[in-house]
Amino acid sequence: MRILASDPVAEKGLNILREEGFIVDEKIKLSEEELIKIIPQYDALIVRSETKVTARIIEAAENLKIIGRAGVGVDNIDLAAASKKGIIVVNSPEGNTIAAAEHTIALMMALLRNIPQAHAALKAGKWLRKEFTGYELRGKTVGIIGLGRIGTAVAKRVKAFETRVIGYDPFISEERAQMLGITLMPLEELLQNADIVTMHLPLNNETRNLINRERLKLMKKSAFIINCARGGIIDEEALYEALKAGEIAGAALDVFAKEPLTESPLFELQNVIVTPHLGASTKEAQINVAIDVAREIANVLKGGLAQNAVNFPAMDKESYQRLKPYINLAEKLGNFLAQILSGGLLAAEIVYNGLAFKEETRPLTLAALKGLLDPLLMEKVNYVNAPVVAKERGIKVRETVMENGADYTNLITLKVTTEKGERIIAGTLFRNNEPRIVQIDQYRVDVVPEGYKLFVPHKDQPLMIGRVGLILGEKGINIAGMQLGRLTPGGDAVMVLSLDHPADGDSIKAIAEIPGIYEVKAVSL
Ligand SMILES: NC(=O)C1=CN([C@@H]2O[C@H](COP(=O)(O)OP(=O)(O)OC[C@H]3O[C@@H](n4cnc5c(N)ncnc54)[C@H](O)[C@@H]3O)[C@@H](O)[C@H]2O)C=CC1
Ligand SMILES: O=C(O)CCC(=O)C(=O)O
Numbered sequence: 001m002r003i004l005a006s007d008p009v010a011e012k013g014l015n016i017l018r019e020e021g022f023i024v025d026e027k028i029k030l031s032e033e034e035l036i037k038i039i040p041q042y043d044a045l046i047v048r049s050e051t052k053v054t055a056r057i058i059e060a061a062e063n064l065k066i067i068g069r070a071g072v073g074v075d076n077i078d079l080a081a082a083s084k085k086g087i088i089v090v091n092s093p094e095g096n097t098i099a100a101a102e103h104t105i106a107l108m109m110a111l112l113r114n115i116p117q118a119h120a121a122l123k124a125g126k127w128l129r130k131e132f133t134g135y136e137l138r139g140k141t142v143g144i145i146g147l148g149r150i151g152t153a154v155a156k157r158v159k160a161f162e163t164r165v166i167g168y169d170p171f172i173s174e175e176r177a178q179m180l181g182i183t184l185m186p187l188e189e190l191l192q193n194a195d196i197v198t199m200h201l202p203l204n205n206e207t208r209n210l211i212n213r214e215r216l217k218l219m220k221k222s223a224f225i226i227n228c229a230r231g232g233i234i235d236e237e238a239l240y241e242a243l244k245a246g247e248i249a250g251a252a253l254d255v256f257a258k259e260p261l262t263e264s265p266l267f268e269l270q271n272v273i274v275t276p277h278l279g280a281s282t283k284e285a286q287i288n289v290a291i292d293v294a295r296e297i298a299n300v301l302k303g304g305l306a307q308n309a310v311n312f313p314a315m316d317k318e319s320y321q322r323l324k325p326y327i328n329l330a331e332k333l334g335n336f337l338a339q340i341l342s343g344g345l346l347a348a349e350i351v352y353n354g355l356a357f358k359e360e361t362r363p364l365t366l367a368a369l370k371g372l373l374d375p376l377l378m379e380k381v382n383y384v385n386a387p388v389v390a391k392e393r394g395i396k397v398r399e400t401v402m403e404n405g406a407d408y409t410n411l412i413t414l415k416v417t418t419e420k421g422e423r424i425i426a427g428t429l430f431r432n433n434e435p436r437i438v439q440i441d442q443y444r445v446d447v448v449p450e451g452y453k454l455f456v457p458h459k460d461q462p463l464m465i466g467r468v469g470l471i472l473g474e475k476g477i478n479i480a481g482m483q484l485g486r487l488t489p490g491g492d493a494v495m496v497l498s499l500d501h502p503a504d505g506d507s508i509k510a511i512a513e514i515p516g517i518y519e520v521k522a523v524s525l
Pocket of ligand 1: 071072073074093096097100145146147148149150151168169170171172200201202203206207228229230254255277278279280281
């Protein structure tokens with residue numbers, strides 16, 4: 001399999017992939033057109049922030065299974081397009097945290113002490129001291145917007161400078177903030193109170209221009225603002241105006257709405273210091289993220305599940321090990337049902353009973369959907385695009401989780417509604433790792449979801465089994481196992497045959513013609 005690195009990525013990471021037997025090409029600074037031309041050859045793409053992975057590139061990526069971002073922000077990747085095409089997108093969220101936090105501190109100190117300006121002046125032969133009198137960090141209030149990995153690493157570090165730290169992050173709890181020694185407050189209040197405001201949140205539709213003209217006006221005239229997260233979170237035009245008008249004291253920017261950027265009105269202001277997106281540019285961080293993303297890509301290309309997927313639920317190793325047999329079971333249930341369905345699919349409901357499903361069910365639902373949709377549709381359905389495909393086709397998906405309420409300790413039930421009615425399948429794990437189908441429609445069964453099956457609902461009457469066995473036997477198709485389920489003697493019943501070879505069309509037709517047989521469905525799992 002072939003992997004393309006279209007931005008500079010540390011060799012240590014790429015070598016991991018080469019050692020695993022993958023072919024790795026490094027081609028940087030490609031245009032969109034050039035990428036569109038070559039992308040069909042690749043199974044994986046590794047990028048940093050420079051390559052813009054557009055919908056057009058993704059559309060052309062016939063063989064692409066995974067896009068790995070050697071870094072955190074994935075705003076340069078069209079996630080919706082990747083998800084629709086079933087391409088998993090992973091990032092490496094931890095490897096550059098310290099680099100970005102330290103760069104923020106470096107910018108903060110440089111901003112407060114006019115280091116870049118003084119440096120440039122002295123090199124130009126000017127010994128200026130009075131002009132470059134700065135401020136101390138001690139005693140100041142630092143406002144951190146976004147209290148994730150980098151935000152909290154910055155908080156820890158500025159505390160060592162004897163500052164007060166206030167924070168805004170709608171997704172973290174009061175308890176966590178308290179533990180970190182950060183006073184949480186609404187954004188507007190933070191802007192009014194901080195002497196230094198620093199951004200550590202992703203760029204997305206909600207955060208674009210979060211710091212706009214009105215919000216900049218809330219800041220103290222003496223305040224500084226730092227953006228080492230993403231360009232576009234601060235409105236650059238509004239920032240220019242605020243700095244020019246002296247509404248705030250200064251800004252340090254590592255990131256810009258458009259990159260690379262070599263000319264900007266902001267660059268002309270004395271109270272603005274800039275770096276060209278260097279937050280993650282340390283030797284250590286680049287090695288860390290390259291190794292992390294390489295391991296993730298190798299794992300996914302070899303059939304494993306990603307741990308840092310941004311368009312698939314992230315799971316730690318422990319949860320993955322615990323849920324893996326249930327993920328496989330859910331997929332088999334969907335797969336079985338898909339092969340016995342008739343009529344257009346309208347809705348799918350997945351009901352989880354048992355404590356095994358208390359914490360996480362999303363990967364199981366995606367697996368059930370993949371199993372259900374993949375055999376029914378022309379396009380390839382996987383864990384990533386399954387919900388998009390269902391939505392596009394108007395298939396309603398519902399998930400219900402109950403701690404108990406079933407006859408088994410842990411039970412997954414998949415109910416689907418088609419134009420022709422409802423079908424149900426349920427499964428469990430015996431002894432925690434042996435998958436079993438325990439219900440099909442109204443029948444209780446005990447079927448190992450593996451291999452070739454024949455699903456035959458019929459009337460409960462003598463000779464049914466014998467006649468089916470005879471037809472298969474005459475064709476040399478060995479019956480490896482058989483499960484019977486019935487509601488009442490002489491009423492409706494079902495047989496599920498496990499076969500050593502798939503049943504051929506003629507045998508299926510002959511069985512369907514036996515009086516008392518309602519339908520015959522061949523299932524391959
Ligand atoms: N300059 C550089 O080279 C680098 C920049 N970055 C940028 O830094 C950002 C943060 O990175 P991490 O801390 O690792 O990510 P993270 O995912 O650990 O933390 C992001 C935090 O932002 C919060 N958040 C989301 N929306 C928000 C909103 N509307 N208002 C306030 N908070 C919000 C989240 O709740 C989360 O706690 C990344 O998204 C990336 O864009 C990351 C690494 C290097
Ligand atoms: O790859 C880089 O150098 C940029 C890192 C970054 O911005 C990120 O990780 O979000």
